Amino acid sequence: MIKAIRRMQERKLRGFVKLLYHHHPYYRRLMKKLKLTPRDIRKVDDLRKLPLTTKMELRENPKAFVLQPQRKRLKKTLSLKQKLSALLNMEKFKEKMKWEYAPVTFFASSGRTGMPTPAFMTRYDLELLKVNTMAAIKRITKGIKRPVGQNMFPFAPHLAFWHVTLGLLDYQDMFWIAFGAGRTELQVDVMEKFKVNVIAGMPTFVKRISDVMVEKEKRSYVRRVVLGGESAPKGLVKAIKDNFSENGPEPQVIQGYGLTESKMAILECREGSGYHIFPHIHIWELVDKNTFEPVEEDGLIVFSHIDMRGTVFLRYLTGDFLKGRIVEERCPYCGSTVPRIEGKIKRIVDMEKNLKSTKVKGTLIDLDVFDEILSEIEDIEQYQVIIKKENKYDPYSRDVVEIYVGPKKHVINIDELVRTVKEKVKSYTEITPRIKIKSPSQIFEEVMGPLKGVRVIDKREKTKG
Ligand SMILES: [Zn+2]
Structure with missing residues (x-):
């Protein structure tokens, strides 16, 4: 990895761990229990001193994962600038703290396995989401003269929908339409009328849209399809491309990967490029699926936040398996040196024992196999x-x-x-x-x-x- 990126990550990691140590109920307790202080976690490798966090811990007590600044320890984490601003104007300082830390909403996953678990968002988070999505939209629409977008993600407390919506609100160079995931026939009519060339939605929904487009013999102008919220098997991607190109250009299908818990999805820059991470938001690593020891290749995906407020994690075990690796070489498609998660991401679930506690054993059934077949x-x-x-x-x-x-x-x-x-x-x-x-x-x-x-x-x- 480019040294500058790693240095930036470690600088942010140090500040973030300090914040968590003082104001995050779960990690404060954990670090105290392990007799760790923020000084013990200075480099990316030091993160391994912490055990993985799993969905079980989160589900047991979602509130314990929300950053909650404690008045008595506030001085330890405020910057000089913040302290000064508190001295000069207390009211304004309080407002800023609220903006940064007070949850205003939550996102939840669709709940493949029961009750959804919420991840709380503060306005600081929403702002980060907005700014980073804007940059991603710019990358994705590169080469399209007059981008016209349609957001088909379900209107719900769903990360993908708000990702796209927030990214578009202040975006200058695109005309856009948002329907949510519904009214298929109307969406297709609008797509033809407004010559929509960029769409974003769940794979199943986009497939349906593309089917209806063929049925109704509509002309397609779609050149970029952004898929997220669910994995998209090869056959489905092919069907989507075939359908749109029946009466229009063949679109590029760009995939995203994210979890409610990661609070920000990562995206391919081009079809098949691998997912570029947001290096200033997360640190990603792979661990062996049996021992949970770090591995270079083929492992369970784990991430740590180094920014964001509200619900945040260190070493969160996603339950997704990457057949591949995290590549640090320059991207052959866009030239960026930002690391990419390259390979195939599979969801795994334990058929006999469920995904109970942190052990993943018994008969491993790869849920994606059903999709693939x-x-x-x-x-x-x-x-x-x-x-x-x-x-x-x-x-x-x-x-x-x-x-x-x-x-x-x-x-x-x-x-x-x-x-x-x-x-x-x-x-x-x-x-x-x-x-x-x-x-x-x-x-x-x-x-x-x-x-x-x-x-x-x-x-x-x-x-x-
Ligand atoms: Zn790239």
Whole structure:
């Protein structure tokens, strides 16, 4: 990595750890318990003195992860400038502290596995989100003379929707329209009329938009598709590109990766470039999926905040597995030296024991496998996978996998399609799924319903660990 980036990160890390030590309930307790002081965490490698934080800890007490400045220790973390401003004008100083620290909203994930966990945002966070998204929009729309954007992320306390919305509010060089994820037919009409050339949305929703565009024989002007909020399997990306290019240019599909907890998503600069991190916001690392020891390649993704307020983390275990590595060489696409997360990101879940506590063992089922298989069967227009207990009142009953299949209009031999799905799933996962045929639009409604684009759902009860 370019030394300047690393130096900047370590400078921010030191300040941030100090802030957490004094004002973050969870990490203060943790550091005290481990007899660590801010002086012990000065370099990126020093972060390893801290254990990983998992979703379990967060779920148990989300409030303990919110930065809450303590009056009695405030002096220890204020800069000279802040102290001066407090002396000069107390009211103004208080306002500024409120702006920085008081949560004003929360974002939550769509809850693949039960209750969503909130990440609280302060106005400081929203401002950071805005400024960084603006820079990303500029990068993405490079080469488009008159960008016209359409935001199709679901209108909800959902990071992706607010990411795009905040980034656009003060953005000068783009005309934009925001619909949320709904009113498919109207969105498609508007896209043609306003010659929309940049769209952003959840993979499932964008796929549907592209299907309708083909059905209605609309002309497409789309040149950039930004996907986020859910992973996009190869087959789905291909279908989206094919659909849009049926009657228009072939768009570039740019993917984002983010979690509610990371509070900011990271993005590719070009299709397939790898995700450029925001080096001044997060430090990313990989750990072995069994030992949790740091690894260079192929590991679980872990991040630490070095900026942001509200809900923040050090060494948060995402539960996503990267088959690849964090690349520090100059990007061949955009020339930037900002590190990239390169490779394939997979969500993993433990089929037998669930993702209970921090251990990930038992039969590892890669949820993306379902997506990969089903998105590439051309006769399927929509699908949904539900993992559940055979008897929902009995947590010890068998896990079953149900797949709802929505065939394309032209498919006549449904039995054969069912057989194909069964065989393919069985051969990759050793699980025989139950297949149910449903209309594609009904499946689409379910997928985009309360769960907002989640195609693979784990409905088994979580046991507290
Ligand atoms: Zn790049």
